[in-house]
Amino acid sequence: MDSITQAVLGAALQGTLLGRIQGRRALVYGAALATLPDLDVIIRYADPVSQMTYHRGFSHSVFVLTALAALLAWLVNRAWPDKGYTLSRLFLTFWLVLVTHPVLDAFTVYGTQLLWPLHVTPQSWAAVFIIDPVYTVPLLVAVAYAAVRGTHARALRFMAVALVLSTTYLGLGLASRTLAEHRFQAALDAKGVTVSEVRAVPMAFNSLVWRVLAKAPDGVYYEGVSSLLDRQSPEMLRLNRNLSLAQVLANDPLHQRLRWFTDDWLRYDQVGDRLVVTDLRMGTPGNYTFRFDMARKGEQGRWQTQQPAVHTVSGPRDLFDGQALRLIWRRIVFQQPPLPLAAWTARIATPGQGQVE
Incomplete structure (x- = not known):
């Protein structure tokens, strides 16, 4: 998905899970962390085929990102032991913020190597277009509300509802894709x-x-x-x-x-x-x-x-x-x-x- 969508998704997740402790900073931290997997675009390859097929590779691997989430949780818990964090909550937050990035990418058609370094066909579930306002706008509105009003209970609930709505929309996209394929198959059969x-x-x-x-x-x-x-x-x-x-x-x-x-x-x-x-x-x-x-x-x-x-x-x-x-x-x-x-x-x-x- 586009960078704005990935950022607001990360902000909503970290804001919901750590907003009571970090305040508005949780939105900034979550947005920054969620865009981290796309830094692989700075790697330049010799030809456009390599550029295309190596993007969404190692930096989008659930194995790599799980290890990174564990490392970050340990570092933050060690550096700020008196902030009210628990190691398990930190790990869950960082893991969700990082891993939802490639999972959301896999809902588009491009192809995401979720299981790198395993050499399996990249995941391409094609449930949503790479830019889809229906998915992004509820998250954007919820995060903007929390940024303006603060991460109080109502803002946290607002972000949680936006996350549920956006996730439901992905499910509807998968169902719509299946229906379109069935209709096309039926037309071919006829x-x-x-x-x-x-x-x-x-x-x-x-x-x-x-x-x-x-x-x-x-x-x-x-x-x-x-x-x-x-x-x-x-x-x-x-x-x-x-x-x-x-x-x-x-x-x-x-x-x-x-x-x-x-x-x-x-x-x-x-x-x-x-x-x-x-x-x-x-x-x-x-x-x-x-x-x-x-x-x-x-x-x-x-x-x-x-x-x-x-x-x-x-x-x-x-x-x-x-x-x-x-x-x-x-x-x-x-x-x-x-x-x-x-x-x-x-x-x-x-x-x-x-x-x-």
Whole structure:
């Protein structure tokens, strides 16, 4: 999630648990501690694939953060023995403030390595968009109230209620995702389409309208949109992942790492003389957040792998495109006219690849 959300979540947690002892300072301490896992962004890697796939790694591990919480609790208890702290309460507070950061990140689609150093696919529960005001605003209001009025009993209750509401919202997001996936699967079944995997991801700033992806065994995938308020089947496109192009990168370790990190939700396109690899999980149709140039075709027509670079030539790069956002928000309620999925996807597709279903 965004840094503001992580900060107010940490402030609310530490304020609720230690506000009676630390006063308003608990809000500041909690906000600072909660942002600590994201300091891994200061580490610079040689290429954008490494930058993407090593973020939310060791600094987001529940094992690392549990050890850090234990160390901090011991240090604070030793340095200030007469403040009224107990070691167990300090540990619980620091542990919750630290560990809820990567757990909340795991509720987004990006991918969080909660179990680092175990080499398992990063957790990507995709219950909320990376910025969601419905989750953040109650926490922000509660923390602001405590900051202005002080950490008295009413403020502590206010923050506790905000924490319950925000946690409930995450649960509703998971339920909404499951419903969107079931609806999409039912629509595919009605068409007689067999797929191996279906996953839904929330679209911009809400958990009501979902972009849904489905893999077919032959390298085809389906991309569509489903709203919780829909009365008709979701609209969808039949597209090609172009897996034959992936053979160029068969021995590339960075490509293998990208496949692992994204759970192989990748698409391959030849754009000019470059091989572009797209992470299909994040963005909107035709406007994906992560695209990488990973090979180049030489003068003799042979592909050569290269150090990955961010692909910026084709397709829009602005997530906050005003016209697209207005259409997406309208789509929450109105299914007709449908979103222009074919036109959006054509911005990166080879002509003739996209087929409306």
